Amino acid sequence: MKGDAVFKRTYNQAVANFALMNPGETIASENNLKITLDASRTTVRKVLFEMEAKGVISADRANRILLRRPKQQDVFPRSETMSISAQVEKKFMEWMLRTDLQPGHVINELELARQFRVSTSGIREFLNRFSRFKLIEKRPNSGWCFRGFTRDFALELFEVRELFETRSAISFATRPLDSEAWTVLKEIETEHRKLLRNITKQYHDFSDLDERFHQLINNASNNRFIVDFYDLISLIFHYHYQWNKVDERKRNQAAIVEHLDYIEALFSRDPSRIELACKSHLKSARKTLLASIKTQTPNAIENLP
Amino acid sequence: MKGDAVFKRTYNQAVANFALMNPGETIASENNLKITLDASRTTVRKVLFEMEAKGVISADRANRILLRRPKQQDVFPRSETMSISAQVEKKFMEWMLRTDLQPGHVINELELARQFRVSTSGIREFLNRFSRFKLIEKRPNSGWCFRGFTRDFALELFEVRELFETRSAISFATRPLDSEAWTVLKEIETEHRKLLRNITKQYHDFSDLDERFHQLINNASNNRFIVDFYDLISLIFHYHYQWNKVDERKRNQAAIVEHLDYIEALFSRDPSRIELACKSHLKSARKTLLASIKTQTPNAIENLP
DNA sequence: TATCGGTCTTTTATCGACAAGAGACAATGA
DNA sequence: TCATTGTCTCTTGTCGATAAAAGACCGATA
The missing domain is CATH 1.20.120.530 (GntR ligand-binding domain-like)
Known part of the structure; x- marks a missing residue:
């Protein structure tokens, strides 16, 4: 229920890094990868296990070796590497421009949630953060009002x-x-x-x-x-x-x-x-x-x- | 699961208003009360039904009459008239001052949720809104960092x-x-x-x-x-x-x-x-x-x- | 015909659940 | 002794459910 965007992003990054190495080379330690990949060790390990399973690196964890260059094709698509909140942000901005939102328009959380295929909580959180830009305004117990790019x-x-x-x-x-x-x-x-x-x-x-x-x-x-x-x-x-x-x-x-x-x-x-x-x-x-x-x-x- | 702070606040307001009237006087229509009490008609009706049940106003809804002045004692306590988010805000500020939070302190959503007796979502939403003041800062997938009133x-x-x-x-x-x-x-x-x-x-x-x-x-x-x-x-x-x-x-x-x-x-x-x-x-x-x-x-x- | 109260639908506020991710500690080995 | 991997616990991100509140629609009536 949390989405694994972090894992996917990290995995893609690792693929990109390993693609520059030669088969036979030693993989850096988990703690070092943690720094270059900018993720927690938990995530790094998950990535390494996945590579191990795919036969990209050796199974000898004490001394991991690159067996073959990972294929660029089996990285995760860009959209899956974005956290839900980042996706909502992108979709919302696009929606705002596409629909040419008029000032005064009332924004409906539920409708957006359905349209963007995310839960209402995701929308709520985004709108809350977005409100700092003063383009939308909350009406308590009612919806959000678009003030307009006037x-x-x-x-x-x-x-x-x-x-x-x-x-x-x-x-x-x-x-x-x-x-x-x-x-x-x-x-x-x-x-x-x-x-x-x-x-x-x-x-x-x-x-x-x-x-x-x-x-x-x-x-x-x-x-x-x-x-x-x-x-x-x-x-x-x-x-x-x-x-x-x-x-x-x-x-x-x-x-x-x-x-x-x-x-x-x-x-x-x-x-x-x-x-x-x-x-x-x-x-x-x-x-x-x-x-x-x-x-x-x-x-x-x-x-x- | 929503909390009935709006009802309680409206009820208290109605009690205050009716206390200034004389028994026998006619109660304003739901649509008018909606304006004076600043709530939806749904809420106004809930208040009126409650008053009706308590014998404060007559049961003839087409022509409601004040039967007796409502007692000031059976209004809801102030704390119950605050929405959860308002409560969180108040508690958080007090907590921040009381514990004399140091710059760099990591704020734990779960811990606050337990302490304030609200769900983590409530805390999250508050922290998100509060972050506009630049006193706290989010570390993605980790907690919030108090930057300090320095x-x-x-x-x-x-x-x-x-x-x-x-x-x-x-x-x-x-x-x-x-x-x-x-x-x-x-x-x-x-x-x-x-x-x-x-x-x-x-x-x-x-x-x-x-x-x-x-x-x-x-x-x-x-x-x-x-x-x-x-x-x-x-x-x-x-x-x-x-x-x-x-x-x-x-x-x-x-x-x-x-x-x-x-x-x-x-x-x-x-x-x-x-x-x-x-x-x-x-x-x-x-x-x-x-x-x-x-x-x-x-x-x-x-x-x- | 404008306003009233009754009824029903839609939306918001809040909660609790739970998988992903972060981080702490333990065990191992050079 | 230090860095490494293994294991376990705690926290965060996201979801779906649900009660409260908002609001639309309707028939009645004055």
């Missing part, structure tokens, strides 16, 4: 984002010159330049780079609330980029140029210049996001029973 | 608080002069002056007033993230005030004086003056909070396995 939401999000990121960016610049962060920033700058050169072909790669760049800056705040807030931004952008592909190349190109200016400002370590670059970039990011939000009936929530 | 926590909390509240305060001042907020602020100012005159006796009442004042300001931001963050501050102060009573009178008196200055600044509608008053008050609030945090081993969390 214009207001985007504005409130960016208001906080701007407050947090200007603060983080300025604090980034106060780091000692030998801090590792500067090296990482330099790397990110290089990647930006490279991407800009190949923009016509690789513009899809930007969203990943974008996230790494902003996360680097926000982490500089050393503030758990600021860092945590970036989770929400990541989420929004992740799914937003999936559903709005209009002008993507152009938008990304413009953003890269802004980032380069922003990075230069950071290297200058001049607070007022940093603030300027940061604000100007966020302003245009906000504009982009707002443009992609459909016009929705205002106050949809207030009109509900 | 000096760092307080500093990070106040960093965000200051960002948010200065923003809110300045936006408060831009409200139109006929906005209701100004009236409420005036009332709060009056209460401050009153409290200051009776400070020796009523200094306990400050924490309530404090919360209302800051909440008023934060609500002016019209930003769900900012408003939401104040929940955390309320929580911290609520429990902090319960455990640190040293110099309470003196601290509160000083805070009132600062508040009055802050309020005056708001009425002046001068942004720079507001910012100054706000920052200066928050600075001393932070100082107070920090002073009350015991010196704890730094980086206690990092030292864990």
Whole structure:
């Protein structure tokens, strides 16, 4: 009744690792595998027993040997390596976008549970966790209400984002010159330049780079609330980029140029210049996001029973 | 298996309402009671049937009449009117303070469930919700880790608080002069002056007033993230005030004086003056909070396995 | 025709069960 | 003595069941 996603994930990882070894080589000890596979020894053993049964490794447990390279084909499918809660998260986000959920929509736990083929508890737990993003709201003893990815939401999000990121960016610049962060920033700058050169072909790669760049800056705040807030931004952008592909190349190109200016400002370590670059970039990011939000009936929530 | 806290709470409310009526008076219709008692009709009916059985109201349902005033003694005890999740919240907070939980402590769901006499699901759900305050952290497939109410926590909390509240305060001042907020602020100012005159006796009442004042300001931001963050501050102060009573009178008196200055600044509608008053008050609030945090081993969390 | 109470269906809150997984301790061997 | 595997216990993740609560529908009636 618990799901064996951990086992399957670990098994797949072990297959990948053993596939790089040669038959005859000795397998690392359980305690060492525990570290490389990042699981408990209980799980590691389960994996090893399974491999033993399949004749991949020898049965002499005191001195395990790789008998043959495991076949890549008998790994578990990716979907089975996700815990139920991770699956629910994925399914919910997809469902939300696919059904184009309107603000005010009441979310029914039971219905979702049936649709996603999980128990209601799984849904409840997810919704509880998800509510921290303020996109849904609980009505006690009744269901959850979708507040909507509205214009207001985007504005409130960016208001906080701007407050947090200007603060983080300025604090980034106060780091000692030998801090590792500067090296990482330099790397990110290089990647930006490279991407800009190949923009016509690789513009899809930007969203990943974008996230790494902003996360680097926000982490500089050393503030758990600021860092945590970036989770929400990541989420929004992740799914937003999936559903709005209009002008993507152009938008990304413009953003890269802004980032380069922003990075230069950071290297200058001049607070007022940093603030300027940061604000100007966020302003245009906000504009982009707002443009992609459909016009929705205002106050949809207030009109509900 | 659901607990009947809603019924009991509604019943108590009905008893309180009926106690103000005279025998012979007509009882409002179910649909009207539903509104005054703030529950579903199903629950209202259950309450009415119970009252009917106890002979408090007549059995003629088409035209219910109060037969006698319900006795105040047979209401349900307060504890039974709390939902399980509310009980867990209360018990958890008390437990946390009572046991003086150290940073790095691993929280065991099962143990808490046994201690609080609820199922593990109840605990899980609470911890999940509570984790938004960043005082606990989940280790997947293992327990929860208490991060501790440390000096760092307080500093990070106040960093965000200051960002948010200065923003809110300045936006408060831009409200139109006929906005209701100004009236409420005036009332709060009056209460401050009153409290200051009776400070020796009523200094306990400050924490309530404090919360209302800051909440008023934060609500002016019209930003769900900012408003939401104040929940955390309320929580911290609520429990902090319960455990640190040293110099309470003196601290509160000083805070009132600062508040009055802050309020005056708001009425002046001068942004720079507001910012100054706000920052200066928050600075001393932070100082107070920090002073009350015991010196704890730094980086206690990092030292864990 | 709008409101009332009666009845029935659907949904939520909470529990207990149990397999998977984590971790502690014991036994063994180099 | 230390690391290794074997064994056992305790905890977590997930499910399904069930009572309480919400709410829809209906006929009556004023």
